[in-house]
Amino acid sequence: DIQMTQSPSSLSASVGDRVTITCRASQTIKFYLNWYHQKPGKAPKLLIHAASNLQSGVPSRFSGSGSGTDFTLTITSLQPEDVATYYCQQSYSTSWTFGQGTKVEIK
Amino acid sequence: QVQLVESGGGLVKPGGSLRLSCAASGFTFSDYYMTWIRLAPGKGLEWISSISGSVSATYYADSVKGRFTISRDNAKKSLFLQMTTLRPEDTAVYYCARGGGYSGYGAYWGQGTLVTVSS
Numbered sequence: 194d195i196q197m198t199q200s201p202s203s204l205s206a207s208v209g210d211r212v213t214i215t216c217r218a219s220q221t222i223k224f225y226l227n228w229y230h231q232k233p234g235k236a237p238k239l240l241i242h243a244a245s246n247l248q249s250g251v252p253s254r255f256s257g258s259g260s261g262t263d264f265t266l267t268i269t270s271l272q273p274e275d276v277a278t279y280y281c282q283q284s285y286s287t288s289w290t291f292g293q294g295t296k297v298e299i300k
Numbered sequence: 301q302v303q304l305v306e307s308g309g310g311l312v313k314p315g316g317s318l319r320l321s322c323a324a325s326g327f328t329f330s331d332y333y334m335t336w337i338r339l340a341p342g343k344g345l346e347w348i349s350s351i352s353g354s355v356s357a358t359y360y361a362d363s364v365k366g367r368f369t370i371s372r373d374n375a376k377k378s379l380f381l382q383m384t385t386l387r388p389e390d391t392a393v394y395y396c397a398r399g400g401g402y403s404g405y406g407a408y409w410g411q412g413t414l415v416t417v418s419s
Contacts, residue, residue: 194362227405229345236395236409237337237345248407280345284404287359289335289347 195219195283199292205300212268214295216281221261225285228257228266230277230297237280241266273299302326302408304396309413316386316417322379322396322410330354330374333400336381338392339412346392349381350400359401364390386417 196219206212216226224244229237239248241257244264254269268275276299281292308320322334335350349370350359358370369382379396393414397406 225403229406231339231345236411237397237406238409239405239407242405242407243403278344282345282347282405284402287350287401288361289350289400289404291345291347294344 194288195222195286195290197281197283197290197292199279199281199295201295202293203296203298205298206271207300208271208273210271212271212275212297214266214279214281214297216259216264216266216292218262218264218283218285222283222285224260225283226257226259226264227282227284228255228279229282230275230279232277240279268297271297271299302398304398304408304410306394306396306410306413309394309415311416311418312386313419314386314388314417317382317384318386318415320381320383320394320396320413320415322381324377324379324398327398329372329377332398333404334370334372334379335397335400335404335406336370336379336394337397337406337409338390338394338415340389340392343392348394350404351379352401383415386415388417391415391417 228241231237279295303325336348393412395412398408
């Protein structure tokens with residue numbers, strides 16, 4: 194199975210800060226990497242697909258980059274509504290795997 | 301608009317069985333892979349199983365292989381997860397999502413249904 198490792202596991206930042214979350218795959222996954230966030234009690238929401246494609250309706254402060262094994266999700270200006278747990282997910286394999294999650298809080 | 305509505309969750313004893321359903325609307329159901337994903341208390345998202353649109357090829361996580369069966373009824377726009385030999389560690393909110401397979405992604409998700417396995 195392809196293992197996905199996110200860092201950090203949690204972070205606290207101020208409103209307006211630039212936030213970066215990284216995701217590393219245990220083998221190359223080309224660009225088949227997706228990002229979601231999940232707020233407590235809610236369903237996950239797709240933010241980015243295929244490493245860098247912003248899902249329709251998602252604010253442009255979210256962006257993704259990377260290929261191969263190393264990927265990054267960036268929030269250019271953190272907003273209070275961005276408090277959530279963020280997950281990366283690979284679909285290079287038909288057996289998907291998720292990262293362990295990054296909990297984002299407001300300082 | 302796309303809607304996915306899960307049902308069938310509840311409290312079940314270890315070793316018991318449960319069948320989850322996911323009713324889909326707002327898109328051509330047979331055109332899409334569908335996937336089950338769960339969120340256990342204090343844990344992260346875990347992919348459980350996917351099924352392709354028309355030929356119904358199926359894929360399972362090792363943690364549920366041999367115990368869970370995914371299926372679909374394209375005429376009724378419904379997705380199912382038959383869960384048997386349930387364990388306490390299967391306790392989770394179970395989500396259905398549209399998408400799956402190679403290069404896929406979960407563009408739409410249901411609200412989830414809670415499965416609790418406890419004596």
